[in-house]
Amino acid sequence: MRQRPSVTDVASVAGVSVGTVSNVLNRPDRVSGPTRARVEKAIADLGFVPSASARQLRAGVAQSVGAIVLDLANPFFTSVMRGIEDRLAEESLALMVSSTDDDPARETHFLRMYEQHEVRGILVTPVGTDHSELAAVRDRGTRVVLMDSDGDSAFPGVSVDDAHGGHLAVAHLLDLGRRRITFLNGPSTIRQCLDRLTGARRAVVDAGLNPDEVLTERVLPALNADAGEAAAHALLALPRSERPDAVFCVNDLVALGVLRTLLRAGVEVPQRIPVVGYDDIGFASMLMVPLTTIRQPTHQIGWSAADLLLRPQPESLAQVRFSPELVVRASSVAAG
Known part of the structure; x- marks a missing residue:
């Protein structure tokens, strides 16, 4: 492997001191035009790249x-x-x-x-x-x-304001007439998950309903599409009378897994089960069924x-x- 050119190599090729090379790199106004041009040519010929760590040590920043x-x-x-x-x-x-x-x-x-x-x-x-x-x-x-x-x-x-985001999502589903909403959430140790649940429950209360009767939380082991897919399979395995009539997902990756599973099972989205995600990441609008979601200004x-x-x-x-x-x-x- 070719050894990385050093400041000393540049100085030798240009026929100047190491201090002059340093001035060209850091204080070019202190070096005459012809000398600066000679050093810059040596830098280009050698493929020299200044060391950021060395410059940091010199500058103290x-x-x-x-x-x-x-x-x-x-x-x-x-x-x-x-x-x-x-x-x-x-x-x-x-x-x-x-x-x-x-x-x-x-x-x-x-x-x-x-x-x-x-x-x-x-x-x-x-x-x-x-x-x-x-x-x-x-x-x-x-x-x-x-x-x-x-x-x-x-x-x-x-x-x-994730509590507001959770409120927006569930209020939207309630406005659609849904009354058996499952929230696929992450652990309460993640502040965002806890706040989104708080907002979701508040939306139910604000609608004059009992959150314990309307909203069911399922905590997932991971916040990705595979976990969403597994959760959707579990929901579809419930007796029809116990299945949710809407699903709110803690993020768009989980929602992707849910949508994928519901569509493969022949479940009409949104007619039978509307799905709402969270984040509005890049693919959310590009899915076969574009995803309703809570947009964050990432x-x-x-x-x-x-x-x-x-x-x-x-x-x-x-x-x-x-x-x-x-x-x-x-x-x-x-x-x-």
Whole structure:
């Protein structure tokens, strides 16, 4: 394998000192035009790439940011990452990303790893509500911003009103006349899942109905399409009198699995069972039966979280909160 060219190699080819090469890279105005051109030609000929870590050590300012999310395989988080990247690109900063898979041990591992890399700061969608590890990282000098999370004023953060989102979804199904609604949810240790359930139950109460009679929660072992498919099979195995007449899914991936199973079983969607998802990820509008869903401003979540991280310290505890919106498509309302 060819050895990576060094600053010393560039200086040798250009016939200048290492200090002159450094000036061309970092303070080109200090170098005369002919000398700068000679160094730039040597850089191009050798294929030299400056070391970001070395430049960071010289400048004393980190050039990267870490992000820790629940599941990068979920397109929701992919879109959030794009928002982060767009904001960081304005400052020429790099992004490192990790998934916790809702595992506190993995979250702690990646927090330590990013600290060791001396990142500018860490954006975290936390696992659970115990933020002691995050506080320890912050107290050691690394800025921490909570992302798609809520309820801890000790950290700056970006959140979405998920209780309102759950309310929108179930109120929509109630408006369609549905009275046996199943909510396919994740564990209550995930704040978003708990808030969406709270909003869903409140929608039933606001309609003058008993949530224990109208709304049934099923907690899934994973928040992906396979789990949605398995849950839909279980619902179809119930006696017809006990089957739901509507399904609200905690995210669009779960809804995809539900739709796939219902359609394969010959169940008419939305006539027999309307389906509502959550997130409005890219494929939601492209399905054979386009998915009604609760839209979250994913790009803005990421952009705003990165922006909070880069703000001056006096603004370090700022909070940004977004409101989701209902997007009605064919999975809940048949074309007239």
